[in-house]
Amino acid sequence: MKILRIDSSARYENSVSRQLVDELIEKLQKDSDTEVATRDVAKGLPFVDEPMVVAYNTPEEDRTPEQKEILELSNQLVSELQSADVIVMGVPIYNFSVPAALKAYIDLVARAGLTFEYSSQGPKGLLRDRKTYIIITSGGTPVGSEIDYTSGYLKHFFSFLGITDVEIIAADSLSRTGSDKLTQVRQQILSNVA
Numbered sequence: 142m143k144i145l146r147i148d149s150s151a152r153y154e155n156s157v158s159r160q161l162v163d164e165l166i167e168k169l170q171k172d173s174d175t176e177v178a179t180r181d182v183a184k185g186l187p188f189v190d191e192p193m194v195v196a197y198n199t200p201e202e203d204r205t206p207e208q209k210e211i212l213e214l215s216n217q218l219v220s221e222l223q224s225a226d227v228i229v230m231g232v233p234i235y236n237f238s239v240p241a242a243l244k245a246y247i248d249l250v251a252r253a254g255l256t257f258e259y260s261s262q263g264p265k266g267l268l269r270d271r272k273t274y275i276i277i278t279s280g281g282t283p284v285g286s287e288i289d290y291t292s293g294y295l296k297h298f299f300s301f302l303g304i305t306d307v308e309i310i311a312a313d314s315l316s317r318t319g320s321d322k323l324t325q326v327r328q329q330i331l332s333n334v335a
């Protein structure tokens with residue numbers, strides 16, 4: 142089983158999302174033979190710019206060598222997603238939404254013709270469905286509340302690509318709930334993660 146681990150916290154030491162992702166992957170590894178690929182988006186990804194948009198919109202056979210080079214990273218990120226059997230993502234809420242580094246990732250993997258397409262029935266995801274765990278951490282924003290623009294956004298984005306088997310694990314409002322919440326989340330990971 143191939144696991145794709147996606148981290149997005151700017152923190153390393155004391156990052157709760159990275160720690161919980163470690164624990165969830167450890168649990169998955171106990172139950173089957175696994176291979177883990179890691180994509181740490183916090184290490185920096187480019188933002189989509191004009192040459193990239195033009196390259197995206199140029200049919201593959203007409204792309205110049207420069208355009209092919211421009212798309213190399215995006216193609217690699219897409220291929221990591223395509224080959225994963227399970228995705229485990231750690232996402233801290235930053236200013237009510239996803240970290241900018243994760244948004245940069247999203248803009249690099251949403252590729253018409255590769256990960257989604259427009260049909261006469263509207264948009265259609267081109268990735269096969271697979272189990273996806275999204276661990277969301279927050280200081281005060283409750284996941285599922287009116288001011289949570291993270292969980293619904295990520296669920297919608299994954300379903301746009303064809304991935305609907307998404308489980309949100311909320312380690313939220315940690316500045317209020319602290320270690321009680323973490324104990325609860327750890328129990329959820331131990332008992333629910335197959």
Ligand SMILES: Cc1cc2nc3c(=O)[nH]c(=O)nc-3n(C[C@H](O)[C@H](O)[C@H](O)COP(=O)(O)O)c2cc1C
Nearest residue numbers: 150156157158233234235236237278279280281282
């Ligand atoms: C730049 C920044 C913005 C943040 N914005 C929010 C926010 O809007 N709502 C919230 O509840 N917590 C916010 N936090 C707190 C983090 O979500 C919280 O500390 C979380 O545990 C971070 O995940 P990590 O422990 O994996 O780094 C913010 C933290 C940072 C660094």
